[in-house]
Amino acid sequence: LGFLQLMKQTIPSAVHSVVIQTPSGVARTHRFATETPDVPAQPGERVTIAVAAPSSVYRQVGPFRFSLKAPNYYSAEPLCLTNHQDGRESLLLRASSTNNNWSLFNPSVFFPLLVVLASGDVASGIIDPNLPKLLPVAAAASLAVGATL
Numbered sequence: 001l002g003f004l005q006l007m008k009q010t011i012p013s014a015v016h017s018v019v020i021q022t023p024s025g026v027a028r029t030h031r032f033a034t035e036t037p038d039v040p041a042q043p044g045e046r047v048t049i050a051v052a053a054p055s056s057v058y059r060q061v062g063p064f065r066f067s068l069k070a071p072n073y074y075s076a077e078p079l080c081l082t083n084h085q086d087g088r089e090s091l092l093l094r095a096s097s098t099n100n101n102w103s104l105f106n107p108s109v110f111f112p113l114l115v116v117l118a119s120g121d122v123a124s125g126i127i128d129p130n131l132p133k134l135l136p137v138a139a140a141a142s143l144a145v146g147a148t149l
Contacts, residue, residue: 010035010093011035012033012034012035012093012094012095012096013033013034013035013036013037014033014034014036014037014038014039015031015032015033015095015096016031016032016033016034016039016040017029017030017031018030018031018032018041018047018049018081020047020049030049030051030078031095032078032081032092032093032094032095033092033093033094033095033096034090034091034092034093035091035093040081040083040088040090041081041083041085042085045083045084045085046083046084046085047081047082047083047084048081048082048084049078049080049081049082049092050078050079050080050081050082051076051077051078051079052069052070052073052074052075052076052077052079053068053069053070053075054069054075054076055067055069055075057069077094078092079091079092080092117136117139
């Protein structure tokens, strides 16, 4: 079921944007989400952010090279934030994209939906000629019920 992405995924509660400044003055902005709406650090507190390794980093053991890149993570994506004031460790989640526009007319949603409905009509038409009329009605009813919940 891993290829279907049906694993239990945590839902982000809040998205944060944090500017981390090193003692030498170099600053970097990290955008991430957390499971709770609590802010993991306040301005001025000392924190450490663990980020995913870039794909160019590897460990060589004899003739073999092992990639240290964590699977399903982008290079330099924040993974964990440690607050040194209170010793709290916060696991960080991937922040959702700001340009997510899900609609039925989005091609990545519309065409698979069209293929499923068309193939269902053909398959059910072979079994019983009245079933193709039932499939779009059932899809619309389930969409209406899902929208109201």
